[in-house]
Amino acid sequence: MSPTKPSNNYQRIYATVRRVPExxxxxxxxxxxxxxxxxxARQVGYALNALNDDTVPWHRIINxxxxxxxxSEPGWDGYQRSRLEAEGIVFSDRGVIDLKRFRWQG
DNA sequence: AGCCTGACTCGGA
DNA sequence: CTCCGAGCCAGGC
Incomplete structure (x- = not known):
């Protein structure tokens, strides 16, 4: 068995993100x-940044x-928020999501 | 090979 | 509540 496989980590991250329900x-x-x-956690964000696949619901991932x-590019934060709101996620006035309510319990 | 940057998180002030 | 520093790994130059 290979001790460590960097690229494999990305695939594992993508697979996990795909499990996040709507x-x-x-x-x-x-x-x-x-x-x-x-x-x-940093690698997760980095992996999603390099991600170019619509099959992965990256918009459901927040801090x-x-x-x-x-x-990095402005405007995408608004897009992500719109996607989440379209799925029923509620943002407070400060743009904060109630994790106690919407956090996915894997 | 080395150096810098980046969709993060945590603890402390 | 906000700000700062340290730890983490991958990719580009």
Whole structure:
């Protein structure tokens, strides 16, 4: 068995993100843990950034504060929020999601 | 090979 | 509530 396989981690992250059901959200750290990569929350965000696949619901991934992370390119944060609201996710005035309510329990 | 950056998170001030 | 520093890994130059 190979001890470590970098590219394999990305596939595991994508597979985990695909498990997130509609109307629910997950944090980067949560995805990392579910993908069997605890502590690699950054890699999750990085993997999604490099992602170019519509089959992965990357818009359901937010930070641990329940807020949509600001992307490199402006405008996409608004797109992500719109997608989530379309699925029933509710944002507060500050743009914060109630994780207790919408967090996906893997 | 080395250095810098980035969709993160946590604890402390 | 906000701000700062440290730890983490992958990719580009």
């Amino acid at each position: 109307g629910k959200v997950a944090t980067y750290g949560q995805i990392a843990v579910l993908a069997d990569l605890p502590g690699h 641990a504060q329940g807020r949509v992370s600001q992307r």
